[in-house]
Amino acid sequence: MSLHGRTMTYASLQVSTLSWRLHRLLIWRYPQIPDTHRMAAQRRKMTERHIVFIGGGPRTAIILERISANRALLNNTALHLHIVDPFPAGAGRIWREDQSPLLKLNSRAADVTMFTDDSVQCLGPANNGPALDQWVQLIREGQLPDVPPLVLADPLLQAEVATLGAGDFPTRRLQSCYLRWFFARVQASFTAPDSIKVHQDSAVDLIPGSGPHKVLLASGEELVADQVVLAQGHLDAKMSSDARASEFSARADSADHLGYIPPGYTNDINFEELLPGTEVLVSGMGLAFTDLFVLLFEGRGGRFEPTGSGELRYIPSGREPRLLAGSRRGVPYHSKIRSSTTAELTARYFTEEAVAELHARHGNLDFFAHIWPLVAKETGYFYYRELFATRPDQLRGRWADFLAAYDRIDWYFPERASLVAAFVAPNDRLEFEDLESPLPLPRPLPAQGHGEQLNKLVSEHIQEDLRLRDSPDRPEYQALFLGLLRCFVTLPLVHDKFSQAGRAQLAKWWQGFFSFVDSGPPAHRLRELLALHESGFVRFLGPETTFGFDTEHQLFSAQTLAGAVHAPWLIEARLPSTNISTSTDPLLASLSRQGLITEEPGGSGKMHITSLRQAIGRGGRVQRWLFATGAAVGRFQAGAFSRPQSNSAPFADSDALARELLAAPASMEQWELAGTVVQAHHSIA
Incomplete structure (x- = not known):
């Protein structure tokens, strides 16, 4: 093996590999150490490559x-990287430091990392580093040489660092510090002749060229770009694109006694006009709803105290509204799970090979007909395996006998039941349909007291959910969680084999179901919700609730299974729909007008891209630089x-995306340039 004109023996290669690993370790612990490999490159004649990232959140980092x-992978080229984001680089909008200290992650500290460790199956080298809990431990022990200044200066963050355990749920402000620390480490790893520059600005337009392109910023600055990466994250939507939000906003604007808050990011919403004692209809009971009640109750000075029974009691401040x-489901997301399992997450049924076999037989695959039964069977396998391993005395028979029969049948065969x-x-x-629609309602509802019955059913469901999931004695629910998570990881690998309808089903149903079952709030948040319910500040309307405006009463309305409910305020506790054509982002609007980006087939509203993450423009033309x-x-x-x-x-x-950026040609080939010229002629005509 030749390296810089010298022949390397096997022994010297081992030393070189060891030195490289030590070098990478030193880079993450002490990023100010110069990279001699790159310094040597300065002495050679180099070209330049400019890559502009639009969006500087965790994904970009x-x-x-x-x-x-x-x-x-990129030799004899000086790499100049530009990050454009009006919010702090590394954290971005959602994870910025400037938010309520009451808001937390819905992941435990031990379950969050930014490092591509050696478990990741990818072509690039691993770069091990501390997960969030280990990072906090390094700060506590004085082992982190570059503690973020905010952690050192903020008493709330200092207190959190002093007490946070691996199983605790950190605040988003602490997560922001971790993300920005990670970004600073990455930034320090690029040394001359490379550079990385952050522009705390917004990109408003892009002018494609036959060679370098130009990215225009709101400040008037222009950035030269050989390649552009769009990584804006979640988008805001134009009010006019949501007929319901437009109507409700107009209603609220027309009368002083009405108030309406459209879909948005809870931390960005000003609730000052919502007066104490006001009744508020809330549409949605997902994670945005959790943030909402945290800010409207504890955020207004209320507090929770433990009772002798292990539950919580809410002590009001006098500034509370009534929610x-x-x-649709009528219940909040399932609680995070406290139990643990040591079972391996080895795929048995939902594998790339199984999907390829289905694809060979059926062609492009439908999600519900072909993929979901495999996902259900895979997750059921993890669930029942753990059940047999931990509670065999409550089962009839042996796991080996169960598995031998389970292997032979599909999930939706009668034989499985x-x-x-x-x-x-x-x-x-385990029945996934029961998870999807968890409230067993009698039909028809009783004539008397049915509203209170719905209210009670939801409360009892939350209590039962906590009994099962916030317990160390039910590891089958952790296995359920891990099984769905394992399938979540596999889905992107087989996405190419889906039909358009299958992709739409995946986008519209799977993400919501997965979040409902696997991505819910910490258990203590649901205990707080029950305390608010017991105190009379939160009432549950039940499933199948729809929202509208009652012109006769001049109030917002909720049509429930128990009849209509009215209130002067309505809050949409959900994020705006992510859609290219309805986004408020001026850059995406310009790219769409120019035909550089299009929406993917199937009606999802999302950007159409290749498997290499390159944008597909008008006429199916691939933008190899975008x-x-x-x-x-x-x-x-x-x-x-x-x-x-x-x-x-x-x-x-x-x-994979990083390697494609480094390896892909920076300039347009002749056929791409010709396509651009033809498109310009058509637009002139």
Whole structure:
């Protein structure tokens, strides 16, 4: 093997590999150490490559780290990276420091990392580093040389660092510090002749060229770009694109006694006009609803005290509104799970090979007909395996016998129900339809007291959910969680084999179901919700609730299974729909007008991209220099950061994108240039 004109023996290669690993370790612990490999490159004649990232949140930070790790792919080229975001780089809008200290992650500190560790199956080298809980421990022990200044200066953050455990749920402000620290480490890993510059600004337009392109910023600055990466994250939507929000906003604006808050990011909403004692209809009971009641009750000075029974009691401040909450399911997201399992997450049924076999037989696959039965069977396997391992005395028969029969049948075969019934007691059986629609309602509802019955049913459901999930003695629910998570990681790998209808089903149903079951709030938040309910500040409207405006009463209305409920205020506790054509982002609007980006087929409203994350423009033309990733982009994707040592999909995906950025040609080929000229002629005509 030749390296710089010298021949390397096997022994010297081992030393070199060891030195490289030590070098990478020193880089993350002491990023000010110069990278001699790159300094040597300065002495050679180089070209330049400019890559502009639109959006500087966690996803961009991981891609940048992967570019640093794979830097050797781009030889004799000075790499100039530009990050454009009006919010702090590394954290972005959602995870910025400037938010309420009451708001927390819905992940435990031990389950959050920004480092592509050696469990990740990707082509680039691993870069091990501390997960959030380990990072906090390093600060406590005085082992972190570059503690963020805010952590040192803020008494609330200091107190959190002093007490946070691996199983605790950190505040978003502490997470913001971790994310910005990670970004600073990545930024320091790029040394001359490379550079990385942050522009705390917004991109408003892009002018494509035959060579370098120009990115125009709101400040008037122009950035030269050989490649552009769109990573804006969640988008705001134009009010005019949502007929319901437009109507309700107009109603609220027309009368002093009415108030309406459209879909948005809870932390960005000003609730000052919502007066104490006001009755408020709330549409949605997901994570945005959790943030809402935290800010409207504890955020207004109320507090929770433990009772002798282990529950919570709410002590009001006198500034509370009264919330009337309903949704399609009628219940909040399932609680995070306290139990643990040591079972391996080895796929058995939902594998790339199984999907390829289905694709060979059926062609492009439908999600519900072909994929979901495999996901259900895979997750059921994890659930029942744990049940047999931990509670065999409550089952009829042996796991080996159950598994031998389970292997032979599909999830939706009648034989599966018979098999489970033969081995498992009714209360321990897993049915996903019961998870999706958890309230068993009598039909028709009783004539008297049915509103209170719905209210009570939801409260009892939350209590039962906490009994099962906030217990160390029910590890089958942790296995359920991990099984769905394992399938979540596999889905992006087989997305190419879905039909358009299958992709739409995946985008519209799966993400919501997964979040409902696997991405709910910490258990203590649900205990707080029950305390608010017991105090009379929150009332549950039940499932199948729809919202409107009653012109006769001149009030907002909720149509429930128990009849109509009215209130002067309505809050939409949900995020705006991510849609390219309805986004308020001026850059995406310009790119769409120019035909550089289009929406993917199937009606999801998300950006159409190739498997290499390159934008597909008008006429199916691939923009080889324009890449896109994140919530606004098609092709099912996972989040920005994830659990350590779990082969997490975001890291492998980011590694692949980083390698493509480094390896892809920076300039347009002749056929692409010709297409641009033809498009310009058509637009003139």
